[in-house]
């Protein structure tokens with residue numbers, strides 16, 4: 001049996017001592033590659049901690065927007081961004097030639113799936129090559145993008161090794177997964193414990209010192225692979241549990257029960273149960289995608305990640321199930337889907353965010369359109385969205401919109417929507433989020449998951 005991987009132990013080097021001193025004195029200059037949901041909040045938090053931060057992004061329009069003080073990330077309001085721009089501690093760049101001046105570089109680029117649903121690690125390769133071009137002694141590079149175990153050591157490290165510099169002696173390489181939960185009012189970057197794996201003991205020392213200087217807790221791990229796997233476990237855990245409750249919802253429907261009541265009842269047990277709720281399917285950049293990174297790497301080792309596959313099968317079937325509920329709700333009014341007006345409420349992948357990546361609401365819209373429904377949507381966070389047939393814009397949530405609908409489908413429970421008004425006016429409701437819990441709907445039967 002092979003032994004678990006461990007970081008190589010090295011004596012502290014001169015370059016490490018110099019870097020630790022810069023970190024301790026807040027003199028380390030930071031570069032963050034990728035200024036999206038992960039990279040921008042990290043950049044602002046590091047600047048707020050007193051570091052000089054440059055955010056790099058290939059998207060020139062984003063860079064221009066950021067330099068004007070306009071944030072497109074809900075968790076970072078314009079005033080926080082502008083304060084750091086004004087203090088001269090943050091600026092955004094779309095060119096990479098000054099990366100060599102940065103002492104610490106965090107890579108926060110996307111890790112999507114390819115068309116064949118295999119990991120697309122081209123963004124990590126590109127960013128690593130950009131770093132390698134000006135890699136110099138004394139730099140710390142931290143990969144934050146979610147990826148399969150082995151990426152940091154087997155993909156990123158060889159790109160840096162081509163420079164002839166020695167990892168753990170000249171420069172330092174770590175993997176530290178971002179765990180941010182956009183829109184979470186309780187946990188943010190600072191108070192969410194941070195995992196850190198390093199290629200060598202000096203790497204982890206550098207990484208833990210850097211992140212420990214502005215975060216509450218850094219959990220040091222034995223290897224980059226263990227840190228990569230821990231992140232995939234976290235997100236696979238969610239995908240599998242959501243798959244389980246989605247199947248519970250299907251089973252409850254067959255048994256004539258309401259899944260929400262059953263789940264809340266089970267959750268009164270104070271130990272051994274963790275509450276997850278059903279929904280129209282998985283959404284966001286992480287939960288629908290990351291488990292496939294795990295199943296992909298295991299396929300290369302001739303192993304099938306069975307829970308991942310099964311959860312994916314159940315979760316991806318949910319939009320179709322939602323359209324079946326719409327059909328049932330319309331049927332009760334002797335209406336066909338074809339020609340009916342369906343209003344979809346909330347198309348972001350979850351409540352109170354603007355992110356529509358992988359949002360199951362988009363699949364629900366497309367499926368209903370394929371069946372001939374006239375589908376419009378309202379989402380206070382998403383003014384317009386690109387769909388298969390073109391760009392669609394959010395409708396104002398007027399009384400007329402609600403009462404003129406043949407069916408209203410609730411796919412995100414945004415707290416700014418008055419669900420009592422929705423329940424009072426809509427003639428038929430499919431509620432995939434239990435937004436109408438405890439609310440009377442005088443005109444409509446409410447179909448829940």
Ligand SMILES: NC(=O)c1ccc[n+]([C@@H]2O[C@H](COP(=O)([O-])OP(=O)(O)OC[C@H]3O[C@@H](n4cnc5c(N)ncnc54)[C@H](O)[C@@H]3O)[C@@H](O)[C@H]2O)c1
Pocket residue numbers: 033034035036037038039056057058059062108109110111123126127144145146147177178179180181182285286
């Ligand atoms: N969004 C989340 O909630 C979340 C949470 C935890 C982890 N993650 C992981 O973090 C990583 C980044 O996710 P995100 O949500 O921030 O993605 P994002 O799409 O919001 O942002 C990525 C940014 O990187 C830029 N970019 C792409 N290639 C680049 C390159 N070569 N150089 C510079 N910039 C480049 C893009 O233009 C984009 O602005 C992913 O691996 C994701 O799985 C995301």
